[in-house]
Amino acid sequence: DTAVSQTPKYLVTQMGNDKSIKCEQNLGHDTMYWYKQDSKKFLKIMFSYNNKELIINETVPNRFSPKSPDKAHLNLHINSLELGDSAVYFCASSQDLKNTEAFFGQGTRLTVV
Amino acid sequence: AQKITQTQPGMFVQEKEAVTLDCTYDTSDPSYGLFWYKQPSSGEMIFLIYQGSYDQQNATEGRYSLNFQKARKSANLVISASQLGDSAMYFCAMRERNSGNTPLVFGKGTRLSVIA
Numbered sequence: 104d105t106a107v108s109q110t111p112k113y114l115v116t117q118m119g120n121d122k123s124i125k126c127e128q129n130l131g132h133d134t135m136y137w138y139k140q141d142s143k144k145f146l147k148i149m150f151s152y153n154n155k156e157l158i159i160n161e162t163v164p165n166r167f168s169p170k171s172p173d174k175a176h177l178n179l180h181i182n183s184l185e186l187g188d189s190a191v192y193f194c195a196s197s198q199d200l201k202n203t204e205a206f207f208g209q210g211t212r213l214t215v216v
Numbered sequence: 217a218q219k220i221t222q223t224q225p226g227m228f229v230q231e232k233e234a235v236t237l238d239c240t241y242d243t244s245d246p247s248y249g250l251f252w253y254k255q256p257s258s259g260e261m262i263f264l265i266y267q268g269s270y271d272q273q274n275a276t277e278g279r280y281s282l283n284f285q286k287a288r289k290s291a292n293l294v295i296s297a298s299q300l301g302d303s304a305m306y307f308c309a310m311r312e313r314n315s316g317n318t319p320l321v322f323g324k325g326t327r328l329s330v331i332a
Contacts (some may be wrong), residue, residue: 136319144255144305146322159319193261195320201313204251205320207261 106130109194109208116184117216124179124211126194132206133199134158135177137169140191140210149192152177153200184215219243220308220323227328229298236283237293237326239308247313250291251320252282255305264306267291269313298330 109126116122128135136159137149150169151159157169166182177194194208221240229235241250252264267275267282275282283292295302305327309320 144325146307148319148321151319191259195261197320200318201249201311203249204263204266206263207253209260212259 107194107196107206107208109192109211111211112209113212113214115214115216118184118186120184121180121182122184122213123181124192124194124213126177126179126208128175128194128196128206130196130198130206132196133174134197135171135174136195136197136205137177137179138193138195138207140193142190146193150177150179151200158200181213184213186215189213189215219321220310222308222323222326224326225324227326229295229302229328229330231300231330231332232297234294234296235298235328237295237306237308237328239291239293239323241289241291241308241310243289243310243312245312245314249311249313250282250284251309251311252280252291252293253307253309253322254302255307255325256301257304261307265293295328300330300332303328303330 107128134153136151152171155171168180171177191210195205197203197205248269250267254262265277265280267284279296281294305325307325308323312318
């Protein structure tokens, strides 16, 4: 069983479109995250949710909106996609916000053309 | 400010040799955790090893060990007996415990290439 699963794995779309990436974890964790990995492999936190509540919202354009319908799911919706949004997006979860490791999904490679 | 610094963009190691990947960190929080992740070419992020700031012993997990030098604020990853499958990007990360709700903050990574 996959611990953190995100879909789709690949997403190619045109500029201006709206798209969503789904994430589910079956680990019973309280905390979920979205990270963005750019072309230079740098991983940056975008959002963090704890028990469905938004905890961290880094400087991310308003076009990005996370939604957590329950503790096990954290979806990412992106409006009006731009070329610069092309990246790999990782969902992750951890037991809590303290010193526990985060488990990552397999990543979604988003390409905006 | 950069909280995690990995100064080696790329490293080469001969198969079966040991290699050390450097990581220094910056924090004023006395309680924190340090993590290493591996990202192979297939793209997934694999958790390798964890060290807590109050842990007395260096963490070890199989062929991985963490050389934790608290006064120097360094947390280097040592891989013993390198294998071809160890070729990957390696990321050092930190989470501060007392500074509010902080996520894992990552360094820029080191690309390790194991040569046969």
